[in-house]
Amino acid sequence: MAGATRKALKTDAANAITADLVAVLVAVTEGEPKIMTIANDGALPSGPFEFAHRSLQTGLRAWVEAQTGHPLGYVEQLYTFADRGRAGGAKSPHSISISYLGLTREDKVGQGFEAHWSGWYEYFPWEDQRAGLPASLAKTLTSRLRGWSKSAATTSLQRERWQRAAITFGFDGREWNEELVLQRYELLYEAGLIPEAVRDGAPATSVIPGRPMTGDHRRILATGIARLRAKIKYRPVVFELMPAEFTLLQLQRSVEALAGRLVHKQNFRRLIEQQQLVEETGAIAGDTVGRPAKLFRFRHAVLAERAVAGTKLPLSRT
Amino acid sequence: MAGATRKALKTDAANAITADLVAVLVAVTEGEPKIMTIANDGALPSGPFEFAHRSLQTGLRAWVEAQTGHPLGYVEQLYTFADRGRAGGAKSPHSISISYLGLTREDKVGQGFEAHWSGWYEYFPWEDQRAGLPASLAKTLTSRLRGWSKSAATTSLQRERWQRAAITFGFDGREWNEELVLQRYELLYEAGLIPEAVRDGAPATSVIPGRPMTGDHRRILATGIARLRAKIKYRPVVFELMPAEFTLLQLQRSVEALAGRLVHKQNFRRLIEQQQLVEETGAIAGDTVGRPAKLFRFRHAVLAERAVAGTKLPLSRT
DNA sequence: TGGCTTATACTTATCCTGAGCATAATCGAA
DNA sequence: TTCGATTATGCTCAGGATAAGTATAAGCCA
Incomplete structure (x- = not known):
């Protein structure tokens, strides 16, 4: 073992690999969550980690800025995986993908780039539960998953199988848990109900709606969405996605967009205000219907004042 | 950008690197959390990722089993970083470290291996708040951190600086947050109060207690502890560290050992039982002082029944 | 038997959360 | 001008979760 350790410290040319950096870049515009995509919206932006980069994050920031023309704000690492077996043949040169979650605003993206923004629910239609699922999709999901369950041997x-489906998708009167994005994706993959599964060799059944992506990219996206949905509850990260000034309803709509479900308006406001996450700017929002709303801005001081502070979801059942 | 993407898909020999797998292996024995260490307790076990491994986790499991002689149970990825700049010269071959958290039981370790178990609080004495901090350590910490704060320019x-120290360490009557392990470590590093900082070029001040490790290993350990402390609250992972049968007090002691703080006994039991995490075995614990306790076992069924279930910490202020 | 230790059942006060009602302020159409 | 639609915002209330404490049970040992 000490031998193994020492061996790792030398260059082991035989086990040399390359590393790719993959980014899940999120913005929210008019109550819709967007992600940056390339390759005709079929892939997440990704670039190689090069010697010139001082660190992994530096590398990521460097080429994201090169792509969007704007600096990246909040960045956090998601997951690292080795993709042999999936992309490329079994004997292809090894490569590792290191994925990141980044938060920006759509208006920060420059022009003249191949990359652009797509709505993330195009890739995961079942994750948008704000208006309930379209009846057709709900029907398709249950029947296909029931079919998959029934096809088991014993x-x-x-x-x-059915219990697992019921838990992750909230069937049989169970509660919907918005954080289980990855679990739902993996279940659908296992069940052979998405194009990627068929591509990877599953029997070609009819597939459910939702746009596929190259390689593992939709899985990475699922990981990013899940992480973000969890994080907004205990860290004030939504504000990275908001303009400098906003109304409480705009803030609420952004949270709902990310979480994929509706929250109780009054309780939402109570939580935000009692946590002192925002302060009034004094100004009033223009061009609105109904009673005009006060404008707020994020109180950056909370980052220094407290270790934790989030946007709990006061879920509404309606 | 599309160019960059395509470039990443080819082998780029010039940017080839090697990947190391680093493990934070945790066990709890008699109410003390232990980690597996090598190199005279100065390093975490680590081994190279080799072509023979089908996946990163497979690689990790393979050589951990080779080291301990026993299979690894629960494993989860922690973080990936590139270590140029720290270990090795600036022009040394690039290497990436992918770290993992693994949970086992101490009795599962075979004999005749260099690796062995050390108490994790040897490396982070300030993280054990079960009996409060030893007065001397508390005094050292506050005075050194106050000194560091005062040494700032404006x-x-x-x-x-002081506000940050107060938040992470719970000074000035603030609450202690057991999850901020990494933040505390990084603060101490920045303040030049630990050996690693001095090694990396900080002015050689007198250093606070706590055993250092090679490279970034103590930082990785901090990450692992933080992750585990967070996770026991919403996933039933403590049971990975428990024997098959245990009393509720033993379970409580394990949780307290990991969290580094005491919990309210009666409320702890109520939580565990109302969540139906355990079931009675029917047997009674022998060789105890006081009234004998019932033995329990983990109800593995909860993993299938629910998506989330944890061991919330009913903290006691005493 | 009394004292020590641990186990376990209950009680209580407080706070948090989900939910709903009521009112205010604005716009536009009748 | 008034009514309705729409959004903002203040307030109440019931139920549940939580923190903390009291009381009793069941062993061991001197």
């Missing part, structure tokens, strides 16, 4: 396996 | 910078 009764107990069948029960197990 | 008054506002001084205030900022």
Whole structure:
């Protein structure tokens, strides 16, 4: 073991690999969450980690800025995986993908770039539960997943499969858990219900709606969405996605867009205000219907004042 | 950008690197959290990722089993970083470290290996708040951190530094947050109060207690502890560290050992039981002082029944 | 038997959360 | 001008979760 450790410290040319940096870049515009995509919206932006980069994050920031023409704000690492077996043949040169979640505003993106913004629910239609699922999609999901369950060999396996589907998708009167984005994607993959599964060799059944992506990119996107949905509840990261000034309803709509579900308006306001996450600018929002709303800005001081502070979701059942 | 993407898909020999797998292996024995260490307890076990490994996790499992003689149970990825600049010269071959958190039981480790178990509080004495800090350590910490704050150039910078110290360490009557392990470590590093900082070029001040490690290993350990402390609250991972049968007090002691703080006994039991995390075995613990306790086992069924279930910490202020 | 230790059942006060009602302020159409 | 639609905002209320404490049970040992 000490031998193994020492060996790792030398250059081991035989085990040399390359590293790719993959970015899930998120913005929210008019209550819709967007992600930056390339390759005709079929891939997440990604670039190689090069020697010139001083660190992984530096590398990521460097080429994201080169792509969008604007600096990246909040960045956090998502996951690292080795993609042999999937992309490329079994004997292809090894490569590692290191994925990141980045938050910006859509208006920060420059012109003249191949990259552009797509709505993230195009890739995960079932994740948008704000208005409930379209009846057709709901029907498709349940019937296909029930079919998959039934196709298991033994009764107990069948029960197990259905239980898993019911938990992740909130069937049988269970609650919908918006954080299980990745679990839902993986379940659908296993069940062979998405194009990527068919591409990777699953029997070609009819596939459910939702735009696929190259390689593992939709899985990475799922990871990013899940992370973000979890994070807004205990860290004030939504504000990275908001303009400098906003109304409480705009803030609420952004949170709802990310979480994919509606929240109780009054309780939402109570939480935001009692946590002192925002302060009034004194100005009033123009061009609105109904009673005009006060404008607020994020109180950057909270970052220094407290270790934790989030936007809990006061969920509404309606 | 499309160019950059395509470039990443080819082998770029010039940017080839090697990847190391680093493990934070945790066990809890008699109410003390332990980690597996090598190199005279100065390093975490680590091994190279090799072509023979089908995936990163497979690689990790492979050589951990080779080291301990026993299979690894729960494993989760922690963080990936490129270590140029720190270890090795600026022009040394690039290498990436991918770190993992693994949970086992101490009795599972075989004999005849260099690796062995050390208490994790040897590396982070200030993280054990179960009996409060030893007065001497508490005094050292506050005075050194106050000194660091005072050494800032401007008054506002001084205030900022002290506020940060107060938040992460719970000074000035603030609450101690057991999850801020990494933030505390990084603060101490910045303040030049730990050996690693001096090694990396900080002015050689007198250093606070706590055993250092090679390279970034203590930082990785901090990441692992933080992750585990957060995770036990919403996923039933403590049970990975428990024997098959245990009393509720033993379970409580394990949780307290990991969290570094005490919990309210009665409320702890209520939480565990109402969540139906455990079931009675029917047996009674022997060789105890006081009234004998019932033995329990983990209800593995909860993993299938629910998406989330944790061991919330009913903290006691005493 | 009394004292020590741990286990376990209950009680209580407080705070948090979900939910709903009521009122205010604006615009536009009748 | 008034009514309705729409959004903003203040307030109440019931139920549940939480923190903390009290009380009792069941062993061991001197």
